[in-house]
Amino acid sequence: MADAVIEIQGLEFAYPDGRKALLGVDLTVHTGERVALLGANGAGKSTLLLQLIGILKSQKGSIRVCGLELTRKNVRDLRRKLGLVFQIPDDQLFCTSLYDDVAFGPRNLGVPEKEVTSRVQKALRDVGLAGFEDRMAFHLSPGEKKRASIATVLSMNAECLALDEPTSMLDPRARREIGELLKSLSQTQLIVTHDLDLARNACTRAVIMDAGRVVADGVVAELLDDKALLERHGLA
Numbered sequence: 001m002a003d004a005v006i007e008i009q010g011l012e013f014a015y016p017d018g019r020k021a022l023l024g025v026d027l028t029v030h031t032g033e034r035v036a037l038l039g040a041n042g043a044g045k046s047t048l049l050l051q052l053i054g055i056l057k058s059q060k061g062s063i064r065v066c067g068l069e070l071t072r073k074n075v076r077d078l079r080r081k082l083g084l085v086f087q088i089p090d091d092q093l094f095c096t097s098l099y100d101d102v103a104f105g106p107r108n109l110g111v112p113e114k115e116v117t118s119r120v121q122k123a124l125r126d127v128g129l130a131g132f133e134d135r136m137a138f139h140l141s142p143g144e145k146k147r148a149s150i151a152t153v154l155s156m157n158a159e160c161l162a163l164d165e166p167t168s169m170l171d172p173r174a175r176r177e178i179g180e181l182l183k184s185l186s187q188t189q190l191i192v193t194h195d196l197d198l199a200r201n202a203c204t205r206a207v208i209m210d211a212g213r214v215v216a217d218g219v220v221a222e223l224l225d226d227k228a229l230l231e232r233h234g235l236a
């Protein structure tokens with residue numbers, strides 16, 4: 001078995017209002033996998049992603065990324081290894097040009113501008129937005145915005161990407177393009193999605209969450225062909 005990139009053990013989390021969102025999540029993602037994380041609304045998927053980059057702090061359990069345990073001290077180091085693509089592109093794109101948006105992360109780490117430039121160009125090329133440096137996210141189509149937000153994490157040279165519903169709000173063609181893009185990237189990926197076509201086409205493995213727990217984990221096609229399983233967990 002390949003090395004573990006993400007290792008989550010016994011993760012529990014309750015929001016300040018007392019709502020328990022995670023009730024003991026165990027999940028390991030290995031190098032090169034593209035894992036679809038499925039689950040009905042409220043299952044705890046977004047909460048889990050926010051824990052992965054230390055925006056929310058769990059009350060119990062542990063998270064390791066590339067062997068590095070998430071602690072208050074090494075949150076910044078961990079964010080270099082794992083890039084989170086938010087569901088809403090406007091949370092990720094807030095500068096007056098795509099160049100600045102994609103340069104934001106590396107500049108923040110003190111990367112010299114010359115290297116920033118080459119990273120921005122490569123990231124935009126990788127997502128099919130070469131030549132868009134001077135464009136402003138505000139004027140892009142939803143599909144282009146999504147690809148631009150993926151570029152903002154690629155420029156960080158992260159080894160692992162976590163994406164929160166990357167095809168929500170996109171039309172069928174843009175959804176397919178995102179699927180193709182994700183397949184073309186070499187990074188390990190954890191993809192939260194309600195888009196079962198995306199899961200089937202772009203992922204090698206699927207994990208289903210329900211009410212704060214992982215309830216199924218296996219080969220994508222096997223899980224998606226199990227109608228009773230999908231119905232039981234609000235996915236069909």
Ligand SMILES: Nc1ncnc2c1ncn2[C@@H]1O[C@H](COP(=O)(O)OP(=O)(O)O)[C@@H](O)[C@H]1O
Pocket residue numbers: 015016017019020021039040041042043044045046047048
């Ligand atoms: N900021 C918050 N405060 C309180 N409860 C929240 C907050 N965000 C999410 N929740 C609750 O936590 C649970 C998991 O939510 P979430 O992680 O957003 O689920 P998903 O992404 O799978 O739809 C839900 O019951 C939701 O209502």
Ligand SMILES: [Mg+2]
Pocket residue numbers: 045046047
């Ligand atoms: Mg969510």
